[in-house]
Amino acid sequence: xxxxxxxxxxxxxxxDALIATAEDIIAxxxxxxxxxxxxxxxTLFFEPSTRTRLSFESxxxxxxxxxxxxxxxxxxxxxxxxxxxxxxxxxxCYADIIAMRHPxxxxxxxxxxxxxxxxxxxxDGGHNHPTQTLTDLLTIHREKGRLDNxxxxxxxxxxxxxxxxxxxxxxxxxxxxxxxxxxPLELKLPRYVKEEALKSxxxxxxxxxxxxxxxxxxxxxxxxxxxxxxxxxxxxxxRLKDSYVLTPEKLEKAKADLxxxxxxxxxxxxxxxxxxxxxxxxxxxxxxxxxxxxALIMKLLGVEV
Amino acid sequence: xxxxxIQNGVVLDHIQAGxxxxxxxxxxxxxxxxxxxxxxxxxxxxxxxxxxxxxxSPVDLDLDVLGYIDANITVNIIRDGKLVEKKxxxxxxxxxxxxxxxxxxxxxxxxxxxxxxxxxxxxxKHTYRCAYCDTEYRQK
Numbered sequence: 001x002x003x004x005x006x007x008x009x010x011x012x013x014x015x016d017a018l019i020a021t022a023e024d025i026i027a028x029x030x031x032x033x034x035x036x037x038x039x040x041x042x043t044l045f046f047e048p049s050t051r052t053r054l055s056f057e058s059x060x061x062x063x064x065x066x067x068x069x070x071x072x073x074x075x076x077x078x079x080x081x082x083x084x085x086x087x088x089x090x091x092x093c094y095a096d097i098i099a100m101r102h103p104x105x106x107x108x109x110x111x112x113x114x115x116x117x118x119x120x121x122x123x124d125g126g127h128n129h130p131t132q133t134l135t136d137l138l139t140i141h142r143e144k145g146r147l148d149n150x151x152x153x154x155x156x157x158x159x160x161x162x163x164x165x166x167x168x169x170x171x172x173x174x175x176x177x178x179x180x181x182x183x184p185l186e187l188k189l190p191r192y193v194k195e196e197a198l199k200s201x202x203x204x205x206x207x208x209x210x211x212x213x214x215x216x217x218x219x220x221x222x223x224x225x226x227x228x229x230x231x232x233x234x235x236x237x238x239r240l241k242d243s244y245v246l247t248p249e250k251l252e253k254a255k256a257d258l259x260x261x262x263x264x265x266x267x268x269x270x271x272x273x274x275x276x277x278x279x280x281x282x283x284x285x286x287x288x289x290x291x292x293x294x295a296l297i298m299k300l301l302g303v304e305v
Numbered sequence: 306x307x308x309x310x311i312q313n314g315v316v317l318d319h320i321q322a323g324x325x326x327x328x329x330x331x332x333x334x335x336x337x338x339x340x341x342x343x344x345x346x347x348x349x350x351x352x353x354x355x356x357x358x359x360x361x362s363p364v365d366l367d368l369d370v371l372g373y374i375d376a377n378i379t380v381n382i383i384r385d386g387k388l389v390e391k392k393x394x395x396x397x398x399x400x401x402x403x404x405x406x407x408x409x410x411x412x413x414x415x416x417x418x419x420x421x422x423x424x425x426x427x428x429x430k431h432t433y434r435c436a437y438c439d440t441e442y443r444q445k
Contacts, residue, residue, distance in 0.1 A: 083416050104412040106437020110419055125410050127438055192434065192441050196426070 002300055003112045003119040007130040007166045012173050014299075015137060016147075021295035022138050022288070029062070035298055035305050036065035042095035043069035044087065045122070046078055046102040051264060051286065052122050052131070056099045059293035063303075068095065073103075085114045092116040097301055099131075118300040126160035126227075132263050133166035134296060135289035140220060142288065143259040143281050148175040155182040155211055155244055156224035156269055158189040163263040164224060165193050172197040179205035180214050184243045186236070187226070211244050215254045221246075223262045223269050247271045251279070261285055314339070315366060316381040317358040322346055324375055325356035331370050331403070337362065369397035373444070398425050400433060408440040 003009065010018070025032050041060040045053050048071065057067045077087060084102065088111040091098055098115065100108055101122040108121035123129040141147055152171065158164050158181055168189065171177050179198060181189050188207065198205050208214055215221070226241045228234075245268060246260070262270060262282040274280050298304070320328060325343045328334075334341050339362035349355040363384075371378055372394035382390040400423040406413050413419045413435070422436035431444040 083418070084412065085416075085419075102412070103410075104415055105408065105410045105439075106412040106435065109437045110412050110416065124412075125438075127410075192426070192439060 003108075003115070003121075004130050004296065004300065005108050005112055005119065005121045006128050007133045007170045009130070015134070015170070018134060018292060018295045018299060019138050019141050021298065022291040023142075025291050025294050032063055032294065032298075032305055034064035035303050036060060036063035036301060039063075039065040039096045039301060039303075040094065041065055041067045041069075041297065042091045042098045043067060043071075043122070044091060044098060044100040045069065045071045046073040046084075046100070046107070047123070048072050049101055049123065051289070052101065053099075055286075055289045056120075056122065056131075056293055056297075059290050059297060062290070063294055063297060065096075065297075084110050088115050088119070097297060120296065120300065123162065126162050128166050129162045129263075130166055131293055131296065132163045132289070133170050134292040135285060136163070136167050136222070136261060136263070137170060138288045138292045139261055139281055139285040140259065142284070144219070147171070148177060150219035151178040151180060151217055152220040152222060153180040153182055153211075153214060153218040154189070154222045154224070155246075157187045157226045157240075158183040158224070159187040160227055161224040164189065164222070167222065168193055169197045172201055172203055177203070179203065180218065181205060181207045182209070182211050182214060182244070183207075184209060184240050186240060187243075211246075212250055212253065215250065218258060219255065220259050220261065221254070223260065223266070225262075225265065225267050225269055242268065244269055245271060246274055248273050248277065251277060254279070310386060311359055311361045311383050312386050313361075313363050314383050315360045315362075315364060316383060317360075317371070318355070318379045318381055319349070319352060320356035320358065320378050321375050322352070322354040322356055325358055328358060328371065328374055328378075331374060332366060334358070334360065337364065339364075368392065368394060369400065370403050372397050373400055373403055396425055396428055396431065399423070404433070404442055406435040406438060406440055406442070408435065408438050411435060411438040411440060413437055 043053050043056050060067050084107050092115050097118045099120040099122045102124050105125040105127035107124050112119045121130055154164050228237050258279045259281045260279050342359040344357040346354045347357055376394045376396050378394055380392040381388055402421050405421045413421055423433040424436050426432050426434040433442045
């Protein structure tokens with residue numbers, strides 16, 4: 001049985017195969033419409049989410065399967081003090097596969113120790129979010145036609161931004177990628193991510209607080225929101241939340257074939273006027289999220305078409 | 306107990322001076338019924354000063370814990386008054402319930418019944434990372 005807790009649980013070859021499956025699903029959706037008939041996906045969201053939960057549920061429904069679960073901790077037994085392990089043990093008796101989101105870091109790892117069905121980490125606090133990473137990789141692949149040889153800029157909250165940690169890890173395994181890390185000093189990429197994903201492999205990266213100065217060199221810009229829920233101190237959040245705002249004016253200096261990604265939801269870090277720019281890939285990214293999750297569910301259930 | 310020689314037991318030698326009490330506590334030696342001698346600041350040819358622990362019983366020690374605390378310790382197994390085995394230690398790849406994660410956002414902090422699992426991340430720097438949340442733990 002396989003789980004997806006961390007993006008590095010998947011080899012580069014497995015990620016490439018998932019992307020190939022997702023591309024085939026996009027091209028031939030009817031072929032997959034009954035791939036998971038009779039199978040049940042449990043979506044256990046101990047922390048609210050609209051996009052990720054609906055994306056998982058839509059993915060399973062489009063594969064002919066069914067879904068069950070809860071969308072907040074208050075409507076689960078965790079509100080009564082039940083441990084993650086006990087909840088997972090129980091749900092393992094009903095469902096064939098579980099996608100879970102939890103505010104505590106490492107909760108999916110704890111779940112995987114007791115689960116009898118595959119566990120998918122749908123986000124654990126500020127730690128990891130591997131299916132968003134798969135979504136990002138599929139989007140880059142569809143936008144650029146490749147997953148190597150480009151300069152990628154990560155901008156915003158790189159400290160608590162779990163999607164950033166996972167994507168840096170994943171991209172570090174492809175050839176000739178240059179990383180530009182753009183953040184306030186207080187929200188820099190954690191040292192362990194830099195050391196293990198970049199430094200130890202001799203991968204070049206630069207750190208800056210100035211988005212505009214590095215924008216012209218980027219092939220991909222990955223924007224993130226400063227997340228209120230990750231701060232213990234409200235004052236610090238208010239001070240940092242408007243650090244970067246991408247506008248059409250700033251984009252005048254960017255490459256014509258830049259791809260702008262964002263894991264969403266956004267607050268104000270991308271001006272809505274940017275949505276009309278063909279370089280804005282974030283709405284296409286949302287659709288890709290469903291497709292790659294369909295491919296992942298099939299893989300973890302051992303389903304082939 | 307004669308601390309110069311034991312008949313059947315274990316001698317932990319080459320302990321960094323001052324660390325013997327920490328080892329005593331980590332290995333729960335206070336729970337043993339046999340004699341245990343702690344020799345502090347003994348003179349050593351290689352180390353100038355060292356600590357030694359002598360346990361007067363053939364106990365089964367957690368070598369992972371010992372290796373984590375001080376990988377330079379030598380474990381001497383004594384049978385019938387003779388040295389029958391000398392074990393050299395290394396930093397273990399995995400630690401279970403030896404140290405606890407200090408990240409307040411980690412699931413092991415709110416659910417303390419979970420095993421605290423750490424994996425060796427950098428042997429040269431003696432650093433471990435929590436298997437759950439990846440928080441780094443550097444040995445003091």
